[in-house]
Amino acid sequence: MMEPELNRSHTIKTIGGLVAVLVGFLILPLFLPLGWLSLVNEMIILALAACGLNLMLGYAGMVSFGPAGLYAVGAYTTALFLYYTEIPFGLALIAGPVSAAIASVIIGWFCVRLTHVYFALLTLAFAQIIHTIVFEWYGFTKGDDGIVDIRVPAFLESITNYYYFSLIIVCICLALMWRIVNSPFGKTLQALRENPERTEFIGINVRLYQLSAFVLSGFFLGAAGSLFCGFNKNVFPNYAHWMKSTEMLVVCLLGGVYNFLGPVVGSIVYILLDKVITSFTQYWPLVLGLVVLALLLFLKGGIAGFISEKVSAGRASWGKGERNV
Amino acid sequence: MFSVKGITKSFGGLLAVNGVTFHLENGEVSSIIGPNGAGKTTLFNLLTGHIKPDSGEILFKDQDITGLPPHRICRKGIGRSFQRTNIFPRLSVFDNVQVAVMSWERKCRNIFLRARNMNQKETDEILDGVGLGDKKKMTAGLLAHGDQRLLEIGIALGSYPELLLLDEPTAGMSPEESNKTVELIQRLARGRDLTLLFIEHDMNVVFGISEQVRVMHLGSIIAEGSPEEIRANDEVQRIYLAEED
Numbered sequence: 338m339m340e341p342e343l344n345r346s347h348t349i350k351t352i353g354g355l356v357a358v359l360v361g362f363l364i365l366p367l368f369l370p371l372g373w374l375s376l377v378n379e380m381i382i383l384a385l386a387a388c389g390l391n392l393m394l395g396y397a398g399m400v401s402f403g404p405a406g407l408y409a410v411g412a413y414t415t416a417l418f419l420y421y422t423e424i425p426f427g428l429a430l431i432a433g434p435v436s437a438a439i440a441s442v443i444i445g446w447f448c449v450r451l452t453h454v455y456f457a458l459l460t461l462a463f464a465q466i467i468h469t470i471v472f473e474w475y476g477f478t479k480g481d482d483g484i485v486d487i488r489v490p491a492f493l494e495s496i497t498n499y500y501y502f503s504l505i506i507v508c509i510c511l512a513l514m515w516r517i518v519n520s521p522f523g524k525t526l527q528a529l530r531e532n533p534e535r536t537e538f539i540g541i542n543v544r545l546y547q548l549s550a551f552v553l554s555g556f557f558l559g560a561a562g563s564l565f566c567g568f569n570k571n572v573f574p575n576y577a578h579w580m581k582s583t584e585m586l587v588v589c590l591l592g593g594v595y596n597f598l599g600p601v602v603g604s605i606v607y608i609l610l611d612k613v614i615t616s617f618t619q620y621w622p623l624v625l626g627l628v629v630l631a632l633l634l635f636l637k638g639g640i641a642g643f644i645s646e647k648v649s650a651g652r653a654s655w656g657k658g659e660r661n662v
Numbered sequence: 663m664f665s666v667k668g669i670t671k672s673f674g675g676l677l678a679v680n681g682v683t684f685h686l687e688n689g690e691v692s693s694i695i696g697p698n699g700a701g702k703t704t705l706f707n708l709l710t711g712h713i714k715p716d717s718g719e720i721l722f723k724d725q726d727i728t729g730l731p732p733h734r735i736c737r738k739g740i741g742r743s744f745q746r747t748n749i750f751p752r753l754s755v756f757d758n759v760q761v762a763v764m765s766w767e768r769k770c771r772n773i774f775l776r777a778r779n780m781n782q783k784e785t786d787e788i789l790d791g792v793g794l795g796d797k798k799k800m801t802a803g804l805l806a807h808g809d810q811r812l813l814e815i816g817i818a819l820g821s822y823p824e825l826l827l828l829d830e831p832t833a834g835m836s837p838e839e840s841n842k843t844v845e846l847i848q849r850l851a852r853g854r855d856l857t858l859l860f861i862e863h864d865m866n867v868v869f870g871i872s873e874q875v876r877v878m879h880l881g882s883i884i885a886e887g888s889p890e891e892i893r894a895n896d897e898v899q900r901i902y903l904a905e906e907d
Contacts, residue, residue: 365813473773521777524753525770531750537764538710539821540736541770553773595752 362504366497378500380608382565385507387588387600388437389557394586395594397516397550398530399449402457402587403464404558406444409577411437411559413471416484426490430563437559438468445551449544452533461579468577483573487566498620499568506564510557512599516595517553526550539575589624590632593639602641663688663857664825669708678704678854680881686825691851691858693868694893695730696878697901698702702744702861705878706829710742711735711874722825741823743814745830745861749818756801757792758813762820774869785820791817792846796904808839812846819850826850828860832867844871869893 362381366374388542390404399578411433418429444463448456471478478484493499504607517523529536531548538545575581611630615621636643665685679701686692694702707713709720711732720728724890750758761792763781764770789795797805802813811831818826831847832840834847844867851858851871862868862885868875869889877898887896892898 517773519777520773520775521769521780522771522773524757524761525765527753528750528757531752532748535748535750535817536745536761538736538742539817540733540765542731542733546770592850604861626731 341370342551356501359508361481363501367599370573371496374500375496376608376612378496378503378568380604381503381507381563382561382568383585383588383608384601384604385510385564386558387585387604388511388562389554389561390433390585391594391600392514392517392526392557393550393554393591394589395596395599396523396530397526397547398454398533399446399547400552401460401551401554401582402586403460403462403582404554405579405581406460406464406467406577407437407583408565409442409467409471409553409572409574410440410555410564411562412572412576413562414480415486415563415566416487416572417478419487419489420484426488426493426567427656430567433530433563433566434556434559437562438556440559441552441555442548445548445555447596449547449551464577464579464582468574468579471577472574478574479573479658483571485571486572487572489567493567503564503568504575506560512561514557515597522546522549569600587629589639590629591639593642593645596641598642599639603639606640663723664859665721665849666709667719667721669705669715669720669804671704671713673706674752677881679715683876683881684883684886686857686859689851689855690859690873691848692876693750693860693862693866693872693873694876694883695862695868700834700878701881702878703829706742706827706861709827710740731735736821736823739822739824740827741809741816741818741821741825741833743829743831744766744828744835747807747810747814749802749810749813751801753814754798755789755800755802756785757811759788759816759820762817763788766821788816788819791819791844791850795897807844808835811835811839811843815846815850819854823856825857825859828858830861830863832862832864847871855901 340555362377363625365377367570369377381632386404387407390401393399393401414436415429415433416431444460447461448459451459472480474480489499494501518526525536525541525546529541529543562576588603588607589600590603591600591606592601602647610624614624618624632639640644666685667683668681669675669683670681675827682705693811695704696702698834704869707717711730711734715806718728718904719726722740723737725738727738730738740829740889747812753761760777761770761780764777767781769780786795786798789798792815794809794812795815797809802810811834815828815831828847832843836842847858847860848871852855872889875887875889875892876883877892877895877903883896884901887895
């Protein structure tokens with residue numbers, strides 16, 4: 338721990354910074370054209386999904402190749418409820434993350450029995466299974482036509498209102514995740530990431546904790562899917578596609594997996610890059626490939642990791658450094 | 663308090679541990695020696711649940727713990743350190759021990775409390791005990807090798823074990839560090855009323871602090887006794903001490 342005074346000033350600075358960012362997001366609709374606002378909305382929902390994935394990826398050290406599967410479970414649950422039933426929008430929205438969490442219990446139960454690349458491949462396989470079900474079960478999910486024109490309450494019809502709605506949900510979810518990663522459970526996950534074998538010998542049931550991380554992660558991925566379903570008013574099988582999973586992984590790596598806000602930074606940069614580059618060239622995937630290459634070779638901690646390293650190095654040169662993972 | 667009865671494990675055709683039987687009294691400090699490949703670490707892995715024995719029985723405080731998974735065995739009060747340094751490298755030194763203490767107090771499932779200042783007193787006490795109190799803010803992976811070995815013991819102490827198994831606690835240490843560690847182990851055994859069993863190669867360490875020495879060779883215990891008796895044992899001289907030169 339640092340000296341209390343310095344600690345407090347550091348906390349005040351952090352809170353001040355967060356408030357400034359939040360105010361920034363709040364006033365965006367005042368001057369941003371609707372097209373761009375839409376993009377920012379996509380950005381914050383992607384940030385939520387990536388942060389959800391990062392609970393498992395960055396904190397627990399479990400590399401999943403199939404986060405999009407759970408994201409799609411959330412999106413489709415909400416969409417199907419709104420399409421086939423008359424239940425209120427709010428309930429359909431909550432049903433998304435809940436069913437994604439339930440799906441995670443089942444999928445995770447199998448996946449945590451494996452480690453490393455086998456774990457990753459099994460998560461990919463499950464996501465592809467979800468994709469196939471959604472794609473082929475035409476009578477129920479409308480296959481590749483997707484479910485379109487999903488009803489949302491009148492006050493959420495406007496892009497600006499839905500943006501505020503997303504912002505509130507994303508902030509609540511991020512606050513919950515912040516709480517989780519700083520809890521004893523969150524610390525235990527980090528220990529697990531560092532050394533699963535040792536964690537077992539301090540009395541931790543490794544698989545149970547990995548499964549818990551998987552389910553929490555699935556819950557937030559599902560929440561992001563649900564939220565996006567309401568925003569887009571359409572859902573398609575490609576929500577579960579491995580390309581979508583890759584996108585989430587790249588966002589995490591781009592921002593930095595060892596930093597809580599890394600995936601948020603990652604999603605902002607990713608969406609902006611996407612927007613800017615696709616306006617110049619149709620070869621966006623090529624540029625993306627180069628970005629990933631540069632990232633893995635030169636910026637392993639991601640953008641947020643790089644910044645926080647510089648900041649803590651700066652602080653350390655004042656003789657008061659503390660490194661926080 | 664701890665009895666091992668006829669524990670046996672083979673890998674393929676190789677009989678790694680062959681009918682090992684011994685008994686530890688409460689508060690006993692003893693060691694297992696033996697040439698490389700004698701099956702010492704395999705024995706430790708059997709005792710702590712890392713691998714399951716083919717046959718035999720392990721009793722701890724009159725409870726059968728044979729075949730339980732490591733996390734359950736740890737909860738019963740058996741801690742261990744590892745031959746190769748086994749810590750949480752990217753966490754701080756403090757966090758390394760704190761997480762063990764939180765786990766012991768069954769707080770790890772809590773997802774809403776703040777962990778930051780939890781069990782600070784207990785963690786500081788353990789870190790001071792192993793002499794890492796002034797390095798607690800450091801990232802564990804950046805500690806010097808000797809300090810990482812001490813941290814390893816600190817993590818094991820975080821589970822407040824009654825029986826502590828130490829796998830070559832002084833491996834790779836300089837003679838000076840080695841002496842410090844021996845002192846530490848002696849202090850621990852006395853202060854915390856621990857039963858200690860360690861594997862060791864350094865004969866000064868073994869004969870310096872053990873009350874009982876057991877010699878393993880080709881998976882079996884071939885001799886057992888006080889350090890003096892073991893020194894005088896002809897067979898041990900032949901198969902083990904001779905190898906040292």
